[in-house]
Amino acid sequence: MDANLLSSYIFAVVVLNVLLGLMAYMTYFERKVMAAMQDRVGPNRTGPVGLLQPIADGIKLLTKEDIIPKHADRRIFLLAPLLSFVLAPVAAAVIPFGDSINVFGHEVNLYVADINVAALYFLAIGSMGVYGIILGGYASANRYSLLGGLRSAAQVISYEIILGLSLIGVFILSGSLSLVEIVSQQSETLNLGPLQLPNWFILSQPLAFVIFLIAAVAETNRAPFDLPEAETELIGGFHTEYSGFRFSFFFLAEYISMIIISLFAATIFLGGTDGPIRDGVWWLAIKAAIFLFFYIWLRTTVPRFRYDQLMGLAWKVLLPLVLINILLTGFIRLWGLGML
Amino acid sequence: MGIEDRFEKSILTTSVDSVFNWARRSSLWWLQFGLACCAIEMISAAMPRYDIAERFGMLYRASPRQADLMIVSGTVTKKMAPVVRQLYDQMSEPKWVISMGSCANIGGPFDTYAVVQGVDQVIPVDVYVPGCPPLPEALYHGVLELQNKVIRYDTIAKKEGSDQAEAFREESRAEAQAALGPRR
Amino acid sequence: MAAEVLVFNLLSAVAIVAAAAMITMRNPIHSAIALVVTFVNVAAIFVMLRAEFLAAVQIIVYTGAVLVLILFVLMLVNQDDLPEFHGAKPLQQVFGFGLGIVLLIEIGAAILTRTVVAEPGPWDEQGIAQAGGHIQSIGQVLYSGYVLPIQATAFVLLLATIGALFLGRPDEDEEPTPTRRPVATISLAHTRGADDAPLPQLQAANVKHEAGDRDLIMARDADEFTSIPGEDDEQKERSE
Numbered sequence: 001m002d003a004n005l006l007s008s009y010i011f012a013v014v015v016l017n018v019l020l021g022l023m024a025y026m027t028y029f030e031r032k033v034m035a036a037m038q039d040r041v042g043p044n045r046t047g048p049v050g051l052l053q054p055i056a057d058g059i060k061l062l063t064k065e066d067i068i069p070k071h072a073d074r075r076i077f078l079l080a081p082l083l084s085f086v087l088a089p090v091a092a093a094v095i096p097f098g099d100s101i102n103v104f105g106h107e108v109n110l111y112v113a114d115i116n117v118a119a120l121y122f123l124a125i126g127s128m129g130v131y132g133i134i135l136g137g138y139a140s141a142n143r144y145s146l147l148g149g150l151r152s153a154a155q156v157i158s159y160e161i162i163l164g165l166s167l168i169g170v171f172i173l174s175g176s177l178s179l180v181e182i183v184s185q186q187s188e189t190l191n192l193g194p195l196q197l198p199n200w201f202i203l204s205q206p207l208a209f210v211i212f213l214i215a216a217v218a219e220t221n222r223a224p225f226d227l228p229e230a231e232t233e234l235i236g237g238f239h240t241e242y243s244g245f246r247f248s249f250f251f252l253a254e255y256i257s258m259i260i261i262s263l264f265a266a267t268i269f270l271g272g273t274d275g276p277i278r279d280g281v282w283w284l285a286i287k288a289a290i291f292l293f294f295y296i297w298l299r300t301t302v303p304r305f306r307y308d309q310l311m312g313l314a315w316k317v318l319l320p321l322v323l324i325n326i327l328l329t330g331f332i333r334l335w336g337l338g339m340l
Numbered sequence: 341m342g343i344e345d346r347f348e349k350s351i352l353t354t355s356v357d358s359v360f361n362w363a364r365r366s367s368l369w370w371l372q373f374g375l376a377c378c379a380i381e382m383i384s385a386a387m388p389r390y391d392i393a394e395r396f397g398m399l400y401r402a403s404p405r406q407a408d409l410m411i412v413s414g415t416v417t418k419k420m421a422p423v424v425r426q427l428y429d430q431m432s433e434p435k436w437v438i439s440m441g442s443c444a445n446i447g448g449p450f451d452t453y454a455v456v457q458g459v460d461q462v463i464p465v466d467v468y469v470p471g472c473p474p475l476p477e478a479l480y481h482g483v484l485e486l487q488n489k490v491i492r493y494d495t496i497a498k499k500e501g502s503d504q505a506e507a508f509r510e511e512s513r514a515e516a517q518a519a520l521g522p523r524r
Numbered sequence: 525m526a527a528e529v530l531v532f533n534l535l536s537a538v539a540i541v542a543a544a545a546m547i548t549m550r551n552p553i554h555s556a557i558a559l560v561v562t563f564v565n566v567a568a569i570f571v572m573l574r575a576e577f578l579a580a581v582q583i584i585v586y587t588g589a590v591l592v593l594i595l596f597v598l599m600l601v602n603q604d605d606l607p608e609f610h611g612a613k614p615l616q617q618v619f620g621f622g623l624g625i626v627l628l629i630e631i632g633a634a635i636l637t638r639t640v641v642a643e644p645g646p647w648d649e650q651g652i653a654q655a656g657g658h659i660q661s662i663g664q665v666l667y668s669g670y671v672l673p674i675q676a677t678a679f680v681l682l683l684a685t686i687g688a689l690f691l692g693r694p695d696e697d698e699e700p701t702p703t704r705r706p707v708a709t710i711s712l713a714h715t716r717g718a719d720d721a722p723l724p725q726l727q728a729a730n731v732k733h734e735a736g737d738r739d740l741i742m743a744r745d746a747d748e749f750t751s752i753p754g755e756d757d758e759q760k761e762r763s764e
Contacts, residue, residue, distance in 0.1 A: 031394055040388040043397050046366040053397050059363035060408070065433035067405060076553065116657065120580035127588025131560065134592065138553060138599050146599060157592055164584075177659065236403040243405040243432040 024054040064244035077139035081249035084132025088256040091125040094118035118179040137238035148237030152228035158314040159218035166212040169329040186271040202269040223299040262291035361494040365487040371407035375414025378441035385476035404430040415443035428463040539565035
C-alpha cells in the first residue's frame with residue numbers, strides 16, 4: 001500500500017480516538033465552567049475534582065435498560081442515533097493539524113486528507129447530520145418527538161445556509177476551498193501601515209465571523225437556539241424516547257459537532273495552527289478551546305430564543321447581512337485586483 | 341438488563357462489577373418532577389448553595405426514559421396519581437424513587453377526598469424524606485441513603501443474583517415504610 | 525486499477541440495490557432513506573471521476589436539502605390519507621412491461637455494440653489547469669456561456685418561493701363562529717348570615733360582555749347550576 005495512504009489511515013485513527021476522548025471530557029468541562037459561572041461547584045465527588053464524572057456517566061448509560069417503544073419503526077429507531085454519532089467526527093478528516101512531521105524518515109502529513117473542496121466537504125457532512133435528528137424524531141412513534149425533530153431539522157437546515165454563505169467571503173479572499181491552503185495563506189503577514197498583523201480572516205471578514213459563530217451555535221442545536229430540545233418545551237424533542245446508550249449517542253454527537261465546528265472556525269477565521277512564536281497544533285487547540293468556552297458562556301448567559309424568533313433571525317436578519325457581506329467582499333476584491 | 345449480565349462471574353470481572361456499582365451511584369440522573377411546595381425546596385437544593393444537581397454527578401433530565409431517580413416532591417392528588425404511575429412505568433430500569441416531604445410520604449396534613457395518602461400507594465418508594473418541606477440538607481441525607489442502597493443492591497446482585505437483590509429491595513422498602521409509623 | 529474497478533463496482537451495486545429498494549419499499553420513509561443511500565453512492569462515484577465539487581454539491585443540495593424537504597412532507601402526511609394503490613390494470617401492466625423490455629434491449633444493444641461513445645468536450649486537463657482548477661473552470665463556463673440559463677433558473681426559483689409564500693399565507697379573518705348554545709355567566713354569591721338569606725343583586729351592566737349579551741345568574745353553591753337555563757337537563761344529570 002502507498003505509504004501516504006497508510007499514514008493517512010493511521011492518522012485518522014489517532015484523530016478519531018483523540019476526538020472521542022475529548023468529547024467525553026467536553027461534558028465535564030462544560031459542567032465545571034457552567035458551575036463556575038453560576039457560582040456553584042460542579043461535579044467534585046467522582047474522582048479527584050470530579051474528573052471521573054464522564055466515565056461514570058458513560059458506564060451508567062451503558063448499563064441502563066434499552067427501551068424500544070412498541071409502535072416505533074424499529075430499524076430507523078436503531079439507525080438514527082448511529083447516523084448522528086458516526087457522521088459527526090467524519091468532518092474532522094479535513095482539518096489540518098499542522099504541516100508535516102518526520103516520523104522514522106517518512107513525511108507524515110498532519111491532516112487526514114487535503115481535498116481541494118475541503119470546506120464544502122465539511123458543509124456536506126454537516127448537512128447529512130440532520131438525518132439523525134429527523135429520523136430520530138420520526139421513529140419514536142411519539143407525535144411530540146416528531147414535531148421536535150421537524151422543528152430541529154428546519155432550524156438546522158436554515159442555519160446551514162447561513163453557515164455556508166458566511167464562508168463565501170473567506171473563499172473570495174483566499175481563492176481556494178482547501179483548508180490547508182487557507183491555513184497557509186493566513187500565516188502571511190498583513191502590513192497595514194505601521195502595524196504588522198497576521199493575515200487572519202477574522203480581521204478581513206469580521207461580519208462573516210460573527211454570522212458564522214451565530215450560525216454555528218444554531219447548527220449544533222445549542223443554547224440559545226436549543227428550543228427543539230429544551231426541557232420545558234418538548235421534554236427532549238427528538239431524543240425523548242431514547243434511553244441508555246442510544247441516548248448517549250445523541251448526547252455525545254452534539255458535543256463532537258461542537259468540537260469539530262470550533263476546530264473549523266479556528267482554522268478558517270483564526271489561522272489554525274498559526275501562532276506568534278512557533279506554529280503548531282497547540283495554537284489550534286487554544287483557539288478551539290476559546291470557541292468552546294464561548295459556547296458554554298453563551299449557554300449560561302443568554303435566554304432561549306422562541307422558535308419563530310429563531311427562524312426570523314435566520315431568514316430576515318442574517319441572510320440579508322451575509323449577502324451584503326458577499327457583495328462587499330466581491331467589490332473589494334475586484335477593486336484590489338484592479339478589475340473594477 | 342444492560343450489558344453486565346453478559347459477564348461471567350470470575351476473578352477478572354469482579355472489579356468490573358464494582359465499577360458498575362460506582363458508576364450507577366455516581367451518576368444518578370433524576371427526573372424533574374416537582375408537584376408542589378417541596379419542589380421549591382428541591383429547586384433550592386439544586387441551586388448554588390447546596391448544588392445537589394451537579395456535585396454528586398446528578399443531572400436533571402426531563403424525559404423519564406433517561407432518568408434513574410424520581411424525586412416525588414409535593415402533594416399527589418388523585419388526579420395526578422395515574423400520571424405519576426405512568427411516568428414511573430416509563431422510566432428505564434434500574435430506577436429508584438425518593439419520596440420527599442410529608443405529602444408524598446403519607447399525605448401530609450391533607451386528609452381529604454382528593455389527596456392520595458402517600459405516593460407509595462401508587463409507586464414503590466425506596467427512601468422517605470420527612471419534612472414539610474424538608475431542608476435541602478435533609479434531601480441530601482436522603483440522596484446519600486439512596487446511594488448506600490444502590491451500592492448494597494448492586495453488591496447483592498453480583499454476589500447472589502438479581503432475585504436476591506430484588507428481595508433485598510422489597511425488604512428495604514417495607515422497612516422504610518414501616519419506619520414511617522402508624523398511618524391514618 | 526483493479527482497486528478502482530472494485531470500488532466502482534461496489535458503489536454502483538449499492539446504488540442500484542438502493543434504487544430498487546426505493547421503488548419497492550412499502551413505507552415511504554424507508555424509500556426516502558434508500559434514496560439517500562443512492563445519492564451518497566452517486567456522489568462517491570463523482571469523486572472517483574475527479575468531480576469533487578459536483579460530489580460535494582450533490583450531497584449538500586440533494587441529500588441535505590431536497591431529501592430533507594421530502595422527508596418533512598412524508599412525515600407530516602398521515603399515512604391513512606394517502607390513496608390506496610391497488611396495482612395497475614392488466615392492460616397497463618402488459619404495456620409497461622413491454623416498453624420496459626424494449627428500453628432494456630435498446631440500452632443493452634447500445635452498450636454492447638459500443639455505438640454510443642462519449643466524445644471529449646472542449647475542456648481537457650490542460651484547459652482545466654489553465655483556468656486554475658475544476659471549480660474555476662465551472663465558474664468560467666457557467667457565468668460566461670450559460671448566464672441566461674442561470675438567470676432563468678434563479679427566476680424560476682424566485683417564482684416558486686413567491687408562490688409558496690402566497691399559498692401559505694394565513695386566511696383572512698372571518699367572523700368568529702357563534703357558539704351554538706347560549707352562554708351565561710354564573711357568579712358564586714357568598715351569602716353572609718343564614719343559608720336562606722337573599723342573594724345580592726348585581727347590576728348586569730357590571731359584567732363585561734365579550735361576545736353578545738350574556739345572562740348573569742347568581743348561584744349559592746357551585747353545584748347548583750351545571751346546565752344553562754333553556755338547555756335540557758342532560759348536562760345536570762351528567763355532572764351529578
